[in-house]
Amino acid sequence: MVVKLYGQVTAACPQRVLLCLLEKEIEFEIIHIDLDTLEQKRPEHLLRQPFGQVPAIEDGDFKLFESRAIARYYATKYADQGTNLLGKSLEHRAIVDQWADVEVGYFNVLVHPLVMNLVIKPRLGEECDAVLVEELKVKLGVVLDIYENQLASNRFLAGDEFTMADLTHMPAMGYLMRTNINRIVKDRVNMNRWWEEVTARPAWKKLMKMAGF
Amino acid sequence: MAMKVYGNGMSVCVARVLLCLHEKETEFELVPVDLFACHHKLPSFLSMNPFGQVPVLQDDDLTLFESRAITAYIAEKHKDKGTDLTRHADAKEAAIVKLWSEVESHHFNPAISAVIHQLIVVPLQGKTPDAAIVEENLEKLGKVLDVYEEKLGKTKYLAGDSYTLADLHHVPYTYYFMKTCHAGLVNDRPKVKAWWEDLCSRPAFLKVSPGLTVAPPTN
DSSP: OOEEEEEOTTSHHHHHHHHHHHHTTOOEEEEEOOGGGTGGGSHHHHTTOTTSOSOEEEETTEEEESHHHHHHHHHHHTTTSSOOOSOSSHHHHHHHHHHHHHIIIIIIHHHHHHHIIIIIHHHTTOOOOHHHHHHHHHHHHHHHHHHHHHHHSOSBTTBSSOOHHHHTTHHHHHHHHTSTTTHHHHTSHHHHHHHHHHTTSHHHHHHHHHHTO | OOEEEESOTTSHHHHHHHHHHHHTTOOEEEEOOOTTTTGGGSHHHHTTOTTOOSOEEEETTEEEESHHHHHHHHHHHTTTSSOOSSOTTOHHHHHHHHHHHHHIIIIIHHHHHHHHIIIIIHHHTTOOOOHHHHHHHHHHHHHHHHHHHHHTTTSSBTTBSSOOHHHHTTHHHHHHHTTSTTTHHHHTSHHHHHHHHHHHTSHHHHHHGGGOOOOOOOO
16 A cells, blocks of 8 residues: 655655655655645644644554654664665664754754745745844854764764664755755765765655655 | 663753653663763763763663653663553554654644743843743643643543653653643643643652752742
8 A cells, every 4th residue: 555645745844754765665645735825734634733734644544743753664664675774773773863863953953944044934025034044053053063073983874874864864954955055064074975975865866856856 | 780871860851761761660870960060061971972961871882862862772672671661562553652752852842941941941040031932932832732632632641542752751841841830731731631640640750750850930
C-alpha cells in the first residue's frame, strides 16, 4: 500500500518525510495541502493534524503527524531497505538521536525565523525584521562553529555514515542556502564539504526536482 | 559501572533524565555542575557537550547530550525492566509515542519555557518579566493544552493508555509552571488536570520533584 502524505512539496517539514521515503525507497503519494490558502487550518485537515500544520500521513489505517516521528517510523519499519538512517548499534543510534535533537533546539529555532524573514515575508509582501535577522545570524554563527568542529573529525554529523541526523537538517538548510546569507555555511570549510556531499545524494536531487527548485 | 549524569536536580532538562532513570530503576550517579560559576562553559565540560549545557550522560565509553536523546537511550538500553516508556514491541505504538514526544518538543516546550523564563529566571537575574512575552506564550500554551484536553478525553495518557516518554518529557516544566499564578491554564482543563495529578503521583516523580527547587518570586 502506498503511503499518503498530506502536505506541500515545497515546505520544509513535508520535505523531511519525503526525503526519508526516497532514501528508504518507499512508494508514496502526495496529496497537496495548499498553505497559501490556509488549507491546513480547515476542519478536514485538523482531523489529521490538530495543530493545523503539515505533514500528516495515512498508511492504510495508520495515521501519524510530526515529520520527525513519521521519518523515524519509516526508517524503523523499513530498517533493512534503502539507506540505514538510524545507526548500527544502540550507542550509535543514541548519537544519531543526539544530533537530530540538536537540529530542533539549536538549528531550526534560528533558521526557521531567518527563512521566514528572508524568504517568506518578502513573498507575502511583508516587511523583513532586519534587526532580528542580524541577531539570528550572530547566534547561528556560534552554533555553526560547533557543527564545523564536529564535521572536522566526522564525515557526517553522527559519524562516518549519512543518517537521520544529517537528513533532518537538509530541508531547512536548503532554504538557508537559497538566501543571501548562505556564506554563513559556504565560508565554513567542513560544513561546505558536508553540504556538497549530502546534496549530491540521488534522493535529494529527486526531491529538489519534485519541488521545482 | 553506574551511569553518570552531569547536572543539577533543579534543572528542567536534567530532571527529565532523572525521571527516566527512576522509571527504569537504573542506578546512576549525579555529578553536580556549578552553573553559577559557569563550569558548563569550561573546556573540560565543552569536550562533553560542545553546546555547554546540562545534562550530559556518561555510560562507559558513551558520552551523550540532549535530554530527549538521553531518555530515548536509557529507555532502549533498559527496555526489559521498569516502566515501558517507548512501547518498543510495536512499531506503530512506538511511533505514536514518538509523535507526542515531538509535540512536546515543538509545540509545548517553546511556549512553556518562554513563560518560565520570564516568570522565574528573569527575576533571579534582577530584571522585570516582559508581560507581552508572557501573554503571547500563555495564549500559545492554552491552544496546545486545548489539543491535549481533547486527546486526553480519548486516552488516559498522551500516546495511549500507559505512561510513556511522551508524558514524562512534560513533567519538569509543568511542575515549575504550576508554582506560578497561571496554574489555572492546567487546572481549568479537567482532563489535563487529571493527567497532571496522575503524573505527580508516580514514585519516580516523588523522588525527583524535591530537587526542583527554583521558585517564582513570592510578591
